[in-house]
Amino acid sequence: MNITTPDPAANMIEPRTGKKESRKLKELIELNDELENYFRNTIIPQLFVDADLILRKFTPPAMKQFNLAGCHIGRPMEELIDNIRYSTIIENISEVIKSGEIFEKEIQTTDLRWFQMNIIPYLIKRGNRTNGVIITFVDITDRMKVLRDLEKLNASHETFIYSVSHDLKAPLANIEGLVQHLNQVSGKLLENCAADNTEQRTVAAMLDKSVKSMRGIIEELAEIAKIEGNYKETVETVHFESILRQVEMTIKDNIIESKASIRYAVEEPSIEFSRKNLRSILYNLLSNAIKYKSPDRTPEIQIRTVKENGFVQVSVKDNGLGISEDKKDLIFTPFTRFEKDKEGTGIGLYLVKKIIENAGGEIIVHSTVGEGSEFIVYLKPKVTEVF
Known part of the structure; x- marks a missing residue:
């Protein structure tokens, strides 16, 4: 009779495997x-x-x-x-x-x-x-309801601005006509008699200035309505030097009066963008650089364009008054003016920020009081649509 002795090692394999499988099953x-x-x-x-x-x-x-x-x-x-x-x-x-x-x-x-x-x-x-x-x-039903309510509110807001700007144009035209008539009458009085009408001419000049200011406000209100409504502008290839020369011509008197020095470093020559919107951005930044000049030195303005991470970066740097840290965010709110002796409506930088953000870009400002400011604009080039 042959007796086979069991292998102890073989007997131990099954229990181990069973424990392992049991542990996995438990997990x-x-x-x-x-x-x-x-x-x-x-x-x-x-x-x-x-x-x-x-x-x-x-x-x-x-x-x-x-x-x-x-x-x-x-x-x-x-x-x-x-x-x-x-x-x-x-x-x-x-x-x-x-x-x-x-x-x-x-x-x-x-x-x-x-x-x-x-x-x-x-x-x-x-x-x-x-x-x-x-x-x-x-x-997201509640969120969509809020969005719809906001859209209605924006539509009402735009309608109100359009109505105000439109309704004010007629009486403003009448005032302009009266100012012109007053100037004509003053001229005739001066021809017919030797009376000094200096005061009358001063009043007429003040009226004329006020009318021009009011017309500027009305035009800017209409511009706000268009920009806040994401009004679609024509996209084309725009060359920076061409736009900058146009802006310089527009503010030529201010440049001459202030003796401002403007230098360009155009490393990125062009961008696919709205010509009108780009001109508005550069006009506001350049005119502000002159308007808020330091009384102690001649304005020096440096404008630079460069391509960076898919954006076209436009920098406008000056040596003017500078902006304090607590006012940096406020300068982009509408109708905000910190220098009351400077002409303006306080809408310019608000419009600039809106234009840039609507186009998918960003504007940031670095500034030191008494040394100057640098506005850096990041513009996302638009894709020209083909119909």
């Missing part, structure tokens, strides 16, 4: 419990759809929002379109499974509620393939 159960706990307690409607477009799981908020029940588990998503109340969800899921890319969209369901819908691919590490998707729905 999987714990992980599953954690996921189930998450599904039960999340406040976001979520759907879990496999690669065959079968609904495998959903969270309780989805049950409430989309009238889903346990009987819907295992059914094709095509049968549940009426529950989701969004007609192209099947096409969106299929595209995510095919591309492996996240799909995001603001959608409105048939019950007139708005959601931020995200369809996220569920990837299997082994083989790096998509085995389904996770769909989340974040209710």
Whole structure:
């Protein structure tokens, strides 16, 4: 009788493997419990759809929002379109499974509620393939209502500004006519008699100045309405030196009077942008550099253009009065003026900031009181549309 003696080592392998498998199984159960706990307690409607477009799981908020029940588990998503109340969800899921890319969209369901819908691919590490998707729905109905209210408010605001600027033009024209008539009468009186009408001419000059100031305000109000309404300007190739020469001609008297020195360093010669808007930006920055000059020195202004990280950077640097730290943000608010003895409406820099931000750019300012300021504008070149 042959007796085979058992191998002790062989007997030890099975128990070890059993413990290892038991530990893994326990970990999987714990992980599953954690996921189930998450599904039960999340406040976001979520759907879990496999690669065959079968609904495998959903969270309780989805049950409430989309009238889903346990009987819907295992059914094709095509049968549940009426529950989701969004007609192209099947096409969106299929595209995510095919591309492996996240799909995001603001959608409105048939019950007139708005959601931020995200369809996220569920990837299997082994083989790096998509085995389904996770769909989340974040209710943004209240946010959309606020946005609509803001749009209505902006529309009313624009209408008001247009109405005011339009309605003021007629009486302003009448005042201009009266000022011209007064000047003509003053001239005739001066011809017919030797009486000194200096006071009358002074009053007429003051009236003329006030009328011009009022017309400037009206034009700027109309400009605000256009810019705040994202008024679309024609985009073209604009050369900086050409625009700068035009601006110089416009403020030539101020340059001569102040004896300002202006230097250019145009490293980036042109930009695809609105000619009118670029001229407005440079006009305001350059005229301000002269207007707020130091009384102790001749204005020196340096203008530089350069390309940087996809933006065209325009810098206007001066040696003027400078701006204190607590006023740097306030200078971009409308109708703000810190130097009351300087002419202006306090709208210029506000318009500049609006133009730049509407075009996807940014403006920043570095300044030291008594030394000067530097305004740095980052402009995003526009793409010329072809029709």
